Amino acid sequence: MEIKELKGLAVANSIKEQIVSKVKRLKANGVNPCVAILRVGDNPDDMAYENGATKRMAGMEIDVKHITLDGDISEENCLDAIEKLNRDETVHGVLILMPLPKHIREDAVRKALSPEKDIDGITSANMARLFMQREGMVPCTPKGVVELLKYYEIPLQGKRVLIIGRSLIVGKPLALMLLNENATVTIAHSRTENLSKLSSEFDIVVCAIGKARFLTKEFVKDGAVIIDVGINPTPDGGITGDVEYETVSKKASAITPVPGGVGSVTTTILAKQLVETCERQYLK
Numbered sequence: 001m002e003i004k005e006l007k008g009l010a011v012a013n014s015i016k017e018q019i020v021s022k023v024k025r026l027k028a029n030g031v032n033p034c035v036a037i038l039r040v041g042d043n044p045d046d047m048a049y050e051n052g053a054t055k056r057m058a059g060m061e062i063d064v065k066h067i068t069l070d071g072d073i074s075e076e077n078c079l080d081a082i083e084k085l086n087r088d089e090t091v092h093g094v095l096i097l098m099p100l101p102k103h104i105r106e107d108a109v110r111k112a113l114s115p116e117k118d119i120d121g122i123t124s125a126n127m128a129r130l131f132m133q134r135e136g137m138v139p140c141t142p143k144g145v146v147e148l149l150k151y152y153e154i155p156l157q158g159k160r161v162l163i164i165g166r167s168l169i170v171g172k173p174l175a176l177m178l179l180n181e182n183a184t185v186t187i188a189h190s191r192t193e194n195l196s197k198l199s200s201e202f203d204i205v206v207c208a209i210g211k212a213r214f215l216t217k218e219f220v221k222d223g224a225v226i227i228d229v230g231i232n233p234t235p236d237g238g239i240t241g242d243v244e245y246e247t248v249s250k251k252a253s254a255i256t257p258v259p260g261g262v263g264s265v266t267t268t269i270l271a272k273q274l275v276e277t278c279e280r281q282y283l284k
């Protein structure tokens, strides 16, 4: 059986073309799309993500404004910074790097952000739109998973998909997005019993748990499609996924690598949602 490696860059590049032409049109109409990236503290993972996102945006002629707050900033001052971005007419979308330091309530931050600038789909208004199957901005990582599956023409309609992980930014929104694609969705999590047996019954498995090389070949049915969302640091300064790639790829029909898989699509989705919110505000 030939294994298909589902690389993210090809997906990102296919979406990039549409974004670049939308940015040109917006600029011709006097709108200069700009995303603000708000970072609290200097966590190296956040800084690496911010650098990657900045480069990707630059490649699409999108401006980036960096808001960097001290790690010990008060919640009140952090919320003030978000309010300021809500009012800033030169900023069209805001990405808040999470997780935030423990003394800042993520719920308060979600409430403070204007849904019109919420290009990562973290506000309850945008989550409700996803729940109700209305147009809106959605969390970028699960959207990237759906775009990747579609790009590689992996059928979803009527297919049984297992999502391992039920977080608010990956597992739960992905379940809704795949339901909207008419897949039959099951969610597993840390309390699921007998996960390897359950998992080995599915044609498509998405793993998003944050545990390096957790999903071994025992979890996988022959010919399954495996999507690895995990990003876990390795001792040599690199990253690895939630899937034991070397063994699982021998059984799977298709698999995403880490790095170079889902993670390569995420910031392009962010840019897509940024230009779409600009279009909704200025071109209609």
Ligand code: NAD
Pocket (backbone or CB within 6 Å): 141, 164, 165, 166, 167, 168, 169, 170, 171, 188, 189, 190, 191, 192, 195, 208, 209, 210, 211, 229, 230, 231, 232, 262, 263, 264, 266
């Ligand atoms: P999280 O910690 O918020 O949630 C983890 C989920 O995994 C929980 O729902 C938990 O129930 C489940 N889980 C944990 N251990 C489990 C186990 N042994 N068996 C079954 N389920 C288990 O994590 P998250 O924010 O959803 O991120 C998950 C992973 O995805 C992380 O590695 C993160 O770095 C990565 N991530 C990648 C991207 C990307 O762009 N590729 C974006 C966001 C997150």
